[in-house]
Amino acid sequence: MIVGIDVGGTNTDVAFLSENQVKTFKFPNEYGVENILDRISREVDIKRSRLIISTSVPLNALTSEFDRIKVLSLVFPGPGLDYSRYGIVLRGYVNHRGIYVEEIDEDEIVKALESGEYDALAISSKFSIRNPVIEHKVSEVARRFIDGDRIALSHHVGLINFPLRINTTILNAKIAEKVKKLTESVKEIKEEFFYYKGDGGIIPWQIALRNPLELYNSSPAAVAYGAYFLTGIKDALVIDIGGTTTDFVLLKEGAPEVEEKVEINGMRTHVRCVRSLSLPYGGDSLYSGSLMPYRDGKSVAFGGDAPTLTDLLNALGAEIGSFQRSREKVGREEAEREVEKYVNSVAEVVRNYPAKTIIGTGYLAQHLVPRIAEAAGKRYTIPEHYGSANAVGVAVSRISLTLYARFDTERRLAIFNGEVDQEQFESISGHPDDEELVELAIERAKELALKYGANERDLADIDVMYFNSFNIVKGGIKRGKIVDVIVQIKPGLCCDVL
Structure with a gap:
């Protein structure tokens, strides 16, 4: 048995795979991963299953808490190099052949660690990928001042370009503790499991803890591979309509394109993830005279107070959740106007892609993709399990180290x-x-x-x-x-x- 879980912006999707038989489930994120795992354990023997988790934790933390999480960056570039824009430059040097030629100055390091308030620590030595001795030594000193779960070391990034490796290490430090906490909560139920990467592969949790940005923006990869597995169509545009966004991923020969050296919050990094495009509109997007590019709670159909795109669809005849409540909040004429605007904006994006076929996924796909395809002049298909294609993609992917x-x-x-x-x-x-x-x-x-x-x-x-x-x-x-x-x-x- 394989269990795939995708934690999105609004919902958590789950897929069970056994002998090519697929079962899918959807839970609101308020349940929390621990409770969802507990529920899953009642359905399958999770301890004997392969468990893979795609999580939005890194993306959410870097989107909503980027400025709040303060990182102290200690940089060891070697003599004569000015890397002060990347952090505090300190003595200590491993040369290009990995030989430790200049000792660290522990007093200087302690002074830097005592110099201000910070939430996390990034340690970057220029040639640490050839010998990480400096980063290990500095980490030992730093643990007297900060918990090890909030320290990121650059050699775990594993790539050569030093400025990009520093940036990646700083961002790793921002999310390291959150990924560690999630890992520990999952391990209470299953000791060994995998995380899903942004490029569409899976890695054991031990590797993810060392370089948590591997998990960045993993949902587009998951939905792309899920759409391919469910349809067998190798060349298509996948449109995933979730609760928060509408995402576009192009499939070529059964695989999405991977983007290198991704820029995150203005910082170029060593992150690799599937190339995708997002519009900030989904099923939970607030309707307040017009459709807004953000959420403000649940749809009226699911117990919320303010109408959303989901409620607009109910006003047009869909029967999602408590659809009668939606119709009490929104009139048919205004619903038609706003849904048409949404469809046209998505169709405009679709026309820029060369694919002739659309694969619709996400829980609103059956209501919106036919209209989008007609407006864009494309063919379309909506597979079985379309609402949880992302979790299916997580479950069917292979280890990629x-x-x-x-x-x-x-x-x-x-x-x-x-x-x-x-x-x-x-x-x-x-x-x-x-x-x-x-x-x-x-x-x-x-x-x-x-x-x-x-x-x-x-x-x-x-x-x-x-x-x-x-x-x-x-x-x-x-x-x-x-x-x-x-x-x-x-x-x-x-x-x-x-």
């Missing part, structure tokens, strides 16, 4: 995700060619995935995302080479559901 490897054959070093691997010393002695070292990185990524429960058949599709190699020559003699390689097990549908 990213591995940064650095090989220094002269020093006989293999470093994986910032940590030196003693066992690989013998494997890289001599003068291996580039292909051998790339294969070592790929094999290590596979080993990690299998350790966390991946099916071996899901590991056939691995991308080399970055590669750089240069020879070390001393006295006219080649002494070795240094190779940097980043590999990723590609996101996609897991073999268990194909």
